[in-house]
Amino acid sequence: MEAQPLEGIVQEAEIAELAGLSATLPADVRDPAGRWRSVLDDWRNHGSDLPEEVSVEQALGLVGDEGRPVTSSIALVAVALEEGFGARLLELPCVIARDGQRLVPPAADSMTAVAAESAGLAEQLGIATPLHPAHFEPDNGAPEVIAWLKEYGALLDGSEDSEVVRRLAAAGRSGRCPESLLDDEQLCALRDAFECLPQETRRELGLDVGRAILLDSYTLDAEGKKKADTARPADAYLSRAIDREQDSFAIAAGKSRGLMWLADRYADSLRSPAGRDGIGAQRFLRLLGAETAPRLRPHPQLRQRFSAGGRRGLPKSLAAGPEARAAAMQEIGATYTLEDYDSPDLLAVITDISQERRGKLRRKRAGALLSALSRAWDRRLSDYAEVDAANDHYVWNLKGKIPVFWLAQAGDIAWLDDESGRARNPAELRVRTAGTAALYGENSSDFVHDELDQPIRRTVLAALGVSDDPSRSELVTRLRDLSGASQRDETASGDLRRESTLVYRALVVRL
Numbered sequence: 001m002e003a004q005p006l007e008g009i010v011q012e013a014e015i016a017e018l019a020g021l022s023a024t025l026p027a028d029v030r031d032p033a034g035r036w037r038s039v040l041d042d043w044r045n046h047g048s049d050l051p052e053e054v055s056v057e058q059a060l061g062l063v064g065d066e067g068r069p070v071t072s073s074i075a076l077v078a079v080a081l082e083e084g085f086g087a088r089l090l091e092l093p094c095v096i097a098r099d100g101q102r103l104v105p106p107a108a109d110s111m112t113a114v115a116a117e118s119a120g121l122a123e124q125l126g127i128a129t130p131l132h133p134a135h136f137e138p139d140n141g142a143p144e145v146i147a148w149l150k151e152y153g154a155l156l157d158g159s160e161d162s163e164v165v166r167r168l169a170a171a172g173r174s175g176r177c178p179e180s181l182l183d184d185e186q187l188c189a190l191r192d193a194f195e196c197l198p199q200e201t202r203r204e205l206g207l208d209v210g211r212a213i214l215l216d217s218y219t220l221d222a223e224g225k226k227k228a229d230t231a232r233p234a235d236a237y238l239s240r241a242i243d244r245e246q247d248s249f250a251i252a253a254g255k256s257r258g259l260m261w262l263a264d265r266y267a268d269s270l271r272s273p274a275g276r277d278g279i280g281a282q283r284f285l286r287l288l289g290a291e292t293a294p295r296l297r298p299h300p301q302l303r304q305r306f307s308a309g310g311r312r313g314l315p316k317s318l319a320a321g322p323e324a325r326a327a328a329m330q331e332i333g334a335t336y337t338l339e340d341y342d343s344p345d346l347l348a349v350i351t352d353i354s355q356e357r358r359g360k361l362r363r364k365r366a367g368a369l370l371s372a373l374s375r376a377w378d379r380r381l382s383d384y385a386e387v388d389a390a391n392d393h394y395v396w397n398l399k400g401k402i403p404v405f406w407l408a409q410a411g412d413i414a415w416l417d418d419e420s421g422r423a424r425n426p427a428e429l430r431v432r433t434a435g436t437a438a439l440y441g442e443n444s445s446d447f448v449h450d451e452l453d454q455p456i457r458r459t460v461l462a463a464l465g466v467s468d469d470p471s472r473s474e475l476v477t478r479l480r481d482l483s484g485a486s487q488r489d490e491t492a493s494g495d496l497r498r499e500s501t502l503v504y505r506a507l508v509v510r511l
Contacts, residue, residue, distance in 0.1 A: 269281075
């Protein structure tokens, strides 16, 4: 016999099989008032060897049987929920699709869902499975099952495309890997859904959606030829065909290997019918996390130095580590930097630029990289310009801040041209200003090439180690040196007057 909540829901043959018996108590010997249960209980209490009731928990295995009547299976799920087995049901194929297939309830952060109807964006992306109509009947426990699916987040409750976008974002946020590639029609449908969202919501959801979908992409091989691939937008860069900036990161990268670029065709396939009022390819793919400047990542050699946890450290001594980093740490007595970052993509591009023999092209690419870094500086890079440096004596003993690893590494390669057209390390160069010309001389060979030196790039140049204006004290010291040279007749009077005038002008600027 079955437990009372299962009456009328499980069949006699199912009860017998679950009990491990050849038969069960026939329905025609059971009185409508249910006194037969009291009789059997009384027999058990007096020592009769009767089988135990088939419990609701035992019956859970029936929910995935596609041979069972749909209404009976839904009722069984409702009983299981009432008896407190909701957590168990989440692992069982207890939801019935329109075609009769039994499904495990999709999680709230899953790429898939169930719905009354599959329409709009959900239908185009193929993420919603229509439920069997019996799920929406007013009785038989169906309302309770639907309420449970809503609460769990398995049900797309409505036909709004914004709900689908939010579901994709939840999937991306949870780290679920996309399984299939979006075709151009599906991607345009997703873009159209974004156009209907408020700008703040677009920004809130875009990156996570970009982690949940796959698009066509490519890398470059050793010969600079495209090799087809797929990538999440949040892991890729905008190709030159999509990013139309004259000094884009794609121009800087040239034929650098190892970077993932979104397919060029999206520049055309994602043109918005709304024109400038809509979201075109560049804006949309940027919303999805495609980048236009090098990505940073936590350095892979960070280590948990202390058992108590806390911040991870990157040791001073690293194979092929930047010399300037080691020197800066040595100067302040630090042995580690904390939660440091590197950028393999930036390193690949800078290395490729440094190997470019044609000076004009090298400067064009270097300038494009400086511009790309400058545009991204306030948006995300400036927060990763410096790191704490510490000594690891029992605990982290902070010693000060030094440039982050990715900047130190970029400053350790000869990729920026001086005014003579020779590639130099950034730390060897200085920008030409009234102060630097006064201090180092107008004809110094250490000024960065004028094709690279633009006002919008000055912040990034300084972060890379390129020297900027000298301090007032340095200028005063220069005046004293010139005065001493005059007294010793070491320099022609005309040269002294010219150099002194430059220093005085530089000082006036600082008043």
